[in-house]
Amino acid sequence: MRVTSNSYSENLITQLHTLARRQISLQNQIATGQRVQNASDDPFAAQQVLQLRDDAAANTQYQKNIQTHQEYADATHGLMRNLQKVLDRSQEIATMVDDLDSAEDLKSYATEIDQLLKHAVQVANAQHRGDYLLGGTRTDAPPFSVVTDATGKVTSVSFGGNTNVPESEIGQGNLVSSRIPGENSTGNGVRGLVADTRSGADIFAHLIALRDQLQSGDVAAIATTRDQLRADEENLLFHIADNGALQSRLEASLNTAKDEKLSLESQISNRTDVDLPATIGRLNQEQTTYQAALQSAGSLLDLGLLPFLR
Amino acid sequence: MAGLFDTLALGSRSLTTYRKAIDTTGHNLSNVHTPGYTRQRLEIESTTVDGGTQGAIGTGSDSVRVMRLQNEFAERQIQVEVSVEGSLSTQHETLQQALTSLQETINRSGANGTSTNGISQGLSEFFNAAQGLTTDPDSIPDRQVLLQKAQELATKFNTVDGRLASLTGAVNEQIQSEVEKVNSLATEISSLNRAIVSEEALSDGYANDLRDSRQAKMEELSKLVKIETTEQADGSMNISVAGNLLVDGRDVVNTLETFTPAGFDPADGHLMVRVTGQADALALTGGSIEGAISVREGQLTTLQTEINTLAETLISEVNLAHSTGFGLTGTTGANFFTGTNASDIAVNAALLREPALLQASAASGEAGDNTIARAIAELENKAHAALDGQTFSGKQAQTVAWLGQEVSNARSELQDQATISQFIRAQRDSVSGVSVDEEMTNLVMFQKAFQASAKLISMTDEMLETLIQM
Numbered sequence: 030m031r032v033t034s035n036s037y038s039e040n041l042i043t044q045l046h047t048l049a050r051r052q053i054s055l056q057n058q059i060a061t062g063q064r065v066q067n068a069s070d071d072p073f074a075a076q077q078v079l080q081l082r083d084d085a086a087a088n089t090q091y092q093k094n095i096q097t098h099q100e101y102a103d104a105t106h107g108l109m110r111n112l113q114k115v116l117d118r119s120q121e122i123a124t125m126v127d128d129l130d131s132a133e134d135l136k137s138y139a140t141e142i143d144q145l146l147k148h149a150v151q152v153a154n155a156q157h158r159g160d161y162l163l164g165g166t167r168t169d170a171p172p173f174s175v176v177t178d179a180t181g182k183v184t185s186v187s188f189g190g191n192t193n194v195p196e197s198e199i200g201q202g203n204l205v206s207s208r209i210p211g212e213n214s215t216g217n218g219v220r221g222l223v224a225d226t227r228s229g230a231d232i233f234a235h236l237i238a239l240r241d242q243l244q245s246g247d248v249a250a251i252a253t254t255r256d257q258l259r260a261d262e263e264n265l266l267f268h269i270a271d272n273g274a275l276q277s278r279l280e281a282s283l284n285t286a287k288d289e290k291l292s293l294e295s296q297i298s299n300r301t302d303v304d305l306p307a308t309i310g311r312l313n314q315e316q317t318t319y320q321a322a323l324q325s326a327g328s329l330l331d332l333g334l335l336p337f338l339r
Numbered sequence: 340m341a342g343l344f345d346t347l348a349l350g351s352r353s354l355t356t357y358r359k360a361i362d363t364t365g366h367n368l369s370n371v372h373t374p375g376y377t378r379q380r381l382e383i384e385s386t387t388v389d390g391g392t393q394g395a396i397g398t399g400s401d402s403v404r405v406m407r408l409q410n411e412f413a414e415r416q417i418q419v420e421v422s423v424e425g426s427l428s429t430q431h432e433t434l435q436q437a438l439t440s441l442q443e444t445i446n447r448s449g450a451n452g453t454s455t456n457g458i459s460q461g462l463s464e465f466f467n468a469a470q471g472l473t474t475d476p477d478s479i480p481d482r483q484v485l486l487q488k489a490q491e492l493a494t495k496f497n498t499v500d501g502r503l504a505s506l507t508g509a510v511n512e513q514i515q516s517e518v519e520k521v522n523s524l525a526t527e528i529s530s531l532n533r534a535i536v537s538e539e540a541l542s543d544g545y546a547n548d549l550r551d552s553r554q555a556k557m558e559e560l561s562k563l564v565k566i567e568t569t570e571q572a573d574g575s576m577n578i579s580v581a582g583n584l585l586v587d588g589r590d591v592v593n594t595l596e597t598f599t600p601a602g603f604d605p606a607d608g609h610l611m612v613r614v615t616g617q618a619d620a621l622a623l624t625g626g627s628i629e630g631a632i633s634v635r636e637g638q639l640t641t642l643q644t645e646i647n648t649l650a651e652t653l654i655s656e657v658n659l660a661h662s663t664g665f666g667l668t669g670t671t672g673a674n675f676f677t678g679t680n681a682s683d684i685a686v687n688a689a690l691l692r693e694p695a696l697l698q699a700s701a702a703s704g705e706a707g708d709n710t711i712a713r714a715i716a717e718l719e720n721k722a723h724a725a726l727d728g729q730t731f732s733g734k735q736a737q738t739v740a741w742l743g744q745e746v747s748n749a750r751s752e753l754q755d756q757a758t759i760s761q762f763i764r765a766q767r768d769s770v771s772g773v774s775v776d777e778e779m780t781n782l783v784m785f786q787k788a789f790q791a792s793a794k795l796i797s798m799t800d801e802m803l804e805t806l807i808q809m
Contacts, residue, residue, distance in 0.1 A: 033772030034371050036765065043761060066444050068743025069435070069750065076740030078445055082453045083463045083732045087719070089452075090467035097474040158475060160707060166700070168477055168707030169667070195709040197473035201720055208707070297453050301445060334776040338783065 041326045048319045055312040064303045074300040081300070085293040087201070088286055095199045095283045101207035102279065104157035106272050109222070109265060111152040115145050116232065116262045123239055123255040132246045139243035143183070146236040150175055150186055153211055153223050163211030163222055164190030172211045173223070173233070186233035188212040194219050199282050207275060209268060222268050229257070230264035343806070346799045349399035353792035356383055356402045360785045363405055367773045368782075375555035377407045377771040379547055404544035407551070413767035414554060415568075420760045421558055422565035422625030427756055429630035431749035433510055437642055438746050440502035442495075443739045458499060458649070459735040461492035466719035466731075472699060473713045477667055477706035482694035486686055493676065493684045496650045500681035503643050510635045511610045515597050517563045517628050518612055522594045524560045525578060525585045528553060532575035533589040539574045546574070564595075565625030581621045583614045595621070609636070638745050643681075645738045650681035652725045656718050664698030664711030671698060675715075 058064055068075040122138050129135060154171040155162050164172035172190035175183045192213045196204040206219075213221035224231040235257045242250045363381040370376040382403040387395045443457035454460050468485040475481050531553040538546040553576060560566055560578070569577045571588060578586040585593050596615045603609040611620035612628060623629035654676040661675035673696060678684040690696050701710035719730065726734040 030765070031769040031772070031774065033768050034775045035772055036768055039764075039768075061448070063445065063447055066446075067438060067746075068443060068739045069438060069746035070743070072740040072743035072747060075443075075445065075743055076736045078453065079443070079455070079459050079736035079739060080733060082445075082455075083459070083736075085452060086463045086467055087470070090470045093471060094474050097471075101474075158478060160475065160477060164707065166702070166705035166708035168705075191705065193705065193708060195473070195476065195707055197709055197713060198470060198716070294452070297447070301447060301453070334779045338779060 037326070037329055041322070041330075044322055045319070048315060048322060052312060052315045052319065055308055055315060058303045058308050059305065059312065062303055062305075063301050064308075065301045071300075078297055078300050081293055081297045085290060085297065088290045088293060091199050092283060092286045092290070094197055095279050095286065098197075098199065098205060098207040099276065099279050099283075101157055101162070102272055102276050104155070105162055105207065105209065106269070106276070108152055108155045108162055109269050109272065111155075112149060112223070112232065113262070113265055113269070115149045115152070115236075116258060116265060119145055119236060119239060120255065120258050120262065122243075123251055123258060126243065126248055126251050135243045135246050135248075139240050142236055142240040142243060146183060146186075146233065146240065147175075149223075149232060149236065150183075161190070162208065165208070165210040166193040166195055167191055183237065185237065188224070192218050192221070199279070200286065203282070205275070205278070205282075207279075209271075220264065220267065222265070225264055228260060228264040228267065230261045231257075232261045232265075235261055343799055343803055345398070347796060347803075350792050350796035350799060352386075352399050352401055353795070354789060356381075356400050357785045357789040357792060359402045361782065361789065364778050364782050364785060368775065368778050371773040371775055371778075375551055375558070376773065377409050377547070377551050377554075378773045380406050380408055382406055404542075405547060407545060407547045408771055410767045410770035413763055413770070416763050417760070417767060418557060418561040418566065418568070419625075420756065420763055421561040424753070424756050424760055425562040425627035426625050426630030426633070427749060427753045429513070429627040430634045431746070431753050433506065433631065433634045434638060434742065434746045434749050436506055437503065437639060438739075438742050440499060440506060441739060441742065442499070456495075457735075457739070458492070458495045458646070459732055459739065461488070461495040462653075462719075462732050462735060464488045465492045466716055469712055469716035470719075473709045473716055476699040476709035476712050479694050482697045482699070486691055486694055486697065489675070489686045490691065492653075493678075493686055496646070496681040496684045499646055500643070500650075503639065503646070504682075507608045507635060507639055507643075510631050510639070511597075511608045514610055514612065514628055514631050517631075518595050518597050521560060521563050521580075521585075521628070522591075524556055524563075525591050525594070528556050528560070528576065528578060529586045529589055529591045531556065532586065536573045536575050536589065550574075561626065563626050564623060564628050580614075581623060583617075583621070638742070642738065642742060645734070647680045647682075648725060649731065649734060649738075650684045651679065652723050653731060654678060654680075654684055656723065657715055660711055660714040660718070661698050663701070665700045665703045665705075666698050667695040667700075667706050669703045670696055671703070673698060 057066075065071045065074050065078065119142060122142060126135060126138070129138075150173050153163055153173050160168040161170065161172050164170065167190045170189060172188055173186050174189060176185045176187060178184050188211055190211050192210040192215055194206040194208045194210060196206040199205050209219055209222050211222055212224040213219065214224070214226050216226050220227060221230070223233060235254055239251065239254045239258070242248075242254060360381045360383065363379050367378050370378075382405070383400050384403050386398045386401050388398050441457050443455045443459060445453060445455055447453050465485070465488045468481075468488040472478070472481045472485050531549055535546045535549045535553065538549065557566065557568060557576070557578070564580055566585075567579045567582075569579075571577060573588070575588040576586070577584060577588065580595070583593055585591065585595075594615045595612055597610045597612055598620075599605045599609055600611050600620060611632065612623065613620050623632065657676055658674045662672055665671045666673070673689065674687055675690065675697075676684055677687055699712040700706060700708035702708055719732070722728045722730060723734075729737065
């Protein structure tokens with residue numbers, strides 16, 4: 030093949046373009062630390078990375094969901110502890126009456142129970158992040174309201190909430206609820222905390238009964254109420270145990286989610302990140318080739334018949 | 340019977356011949372870097388007259404004509420390859436721009452880990468915000484986050500749709516300006532035909548430099564549209580496109596024009612190309628105009644459809660769930676998204692103004708119910724029939740990967756094509772290209788011949804002197 034004057038320069042330009050393109054691509058990979066940036070770099074890897082990115086983002090959200098559930102579970106646990114204190118003191122009083130004869134003493138305990146009742150209502154109407162904890166899905170209004178007679182005495186406590194508990198995901202398809210209804214008289218679903226037909230618990234009604242019995246000195250009836258208060262406490266303990274189980278499930282889920290996140294990150298990294306030593310090695314190789322091309326071209330382009338002619 | 344004067348004449352003819360040869364060499368040297376230049380060679384023939392008994396005595400040499408050293412096969416091949424390259428490079432460029440429009444460049448160094456700026460990121464953030472709302476459905480901040488993410492997602496759809504629409508517009512503008520260029524090149528070729536025919540009619544030689552210009556114009560034309568060429572006996576070149584004669588000898592007999600085919604809205608930009616006055620579009624098979632039409636009708640349209648289907652499905656599915664729900668104040672029936680496709684998707688302005696109106700609950704008066712929020716969040720992992728049984732983000736990732744594959748295919752085809760073109764150009768240059776070394780050698784050769792001819796004249800002169808002094 031005949032080689033013409035333009036062949037050298039045209040070939041050189043093409044070769045230098047190719048070498049420069051490879052160098053800029055490698056340099057770009059090294060500077061960003063990524064082998065895949067655009068889908069055209071490696072379509073299959075890019076597709077996988079986009080989906081792994083979704084999974085990783087969902088995982089982060091699930092972790093946030095778990096933390097929110099943990100907060101609610103903590104808040105509910107505090108509420109239950111406070112109710113337990115009320116029940117402990119009430120049962121103590123209900124037990125003490127056996128040794129008391131004086132109606133005056135009984136009446137003074139009745140006053141204390143009345144205070145405890147009011148406190149219990151206040152506790153059961155506790156809020157977290159603006160939500161009433163025991164209202165079921167009616168979280169925007171206090172679930173328990175007191176009914177008083179003309180003298181201002183609490184005659185009953187009514188429940189305005191419902192028995193629905195909102196569940197949400199802490200993993201794909203993994204539903205959990207950190208709420209419990211204050212009262213459940215349906216016999217279905219999650220047991221009520223304050224009152225529940227299945228366990229026979231009804232803390233407010235039993236406290237009112239105890240107060241009235243202390244007021245009237247009906248010591249015989251107090252014995253029955255004492256048993257009812259025990260049932261209340263058992264229901265409460267059931268919920269405390271449940272809350273403990275929920276908290277450990279949430280903790281375990283959080284740890285699993287964190288492990289999954291690490292694994293997802295490493296999968297993304299495997300698909301996108303650059304193998305730095307190998308890439309730098311290749312860049313050096315390209316640079317050497319580039320220099321060699323320039324050097325040989327420099328001496329070739331200078332050569333010709335012209336300088337040798339007189 | 341020849342005499343000394345004939346020898347003088349021989350010497351003078353010889354001088355003229357080698358001066359012409361040196362001129363031709365000089366012409367080659369001065370065009371060494373002229374694109375499309377074909378090197379020329381002066382054809383020199385020996386001249387004889389009928390001799391006497393001793394046979395013919397040569398009468399020297401004479402120049403016959405200046406030849407173009409062309410490789411006709413390679414030139415035809417270059418026209419074909421240039422058309423393929425023109426088509427591929429337009430496709431590659433447009434696909435690359437389409438991929439950039441999607442903004443799905445993976446960024447690993449951002450604050451939120453791996454992310455992109457595209458729709459896939461928007462979908463992920465939107466559904467995660469819905470997921471966040473399920474844990475506290477009456478929380479105003481959580482509602483604001485969901486609405487803000489939804490708005491970002493809607494804006495991303497709008498932006499991508501807008502970019503793809505303007506890309507289509509740019510492709511059409513390119514087609515339009517290239518069609519005009521085709522017509523003006525056809526006119527230029529017809530004028531060159533006219534000049535070549537009249538110049539060649541006057542002599543035995545060729546209109547070499549005009550032919551070079553015509554060749555360059557034909558290559559330029561091939562880049563835009565694949566042409567068929569037929570050389571006529573008078574030296575003119577007929578040019579046709581997809582079987583339609585554009586240039587017939589010295590005349591342009593047909594021009595091309597753009598039009599919107601029947602059944603399409605001109606606003607949708609389905610610009611096609613036809614011969615002026617004809618009804619149907621030309622079936623182009625190469626050149627950048629064909630590349631532009633093919634990528635616009637193919638990948639660009641598919642991409643726009645995919646993005647629109649995604650937006651439509653998102654709007655209908657989210658609204659279906661949301662409209663049955665209840666807001667914090669008991670309102671119901673409102674849509675979450677307004678609009679019908681990627682171009683006009685937006686978040687219901689009433690919700691943006693008042694996040695309490697977001698209908699996350701399934702029952703009136705139950706602010707803590709998260710049924711609807713959950714239904715929206717769960718759309719993320721649901722397979723949708725409208726999306727070929729895929730999830731929203733799965734579909735978008737697939738679209739991105741598909742387009743990436745198209746770009747990557749176009750790129751490697753273009754690179755392969757560049758290798759082929761380079762090879763054929765080298766083949767042409769091996770015949771037609773100027774080599775300075777070669778020309779310099781010829782120059783020395785012709786100079787020596789010129790000197791020798793001059794010597795012949797001066798010697799003949801001496802001989803005549805001798806004769807005269809006898």
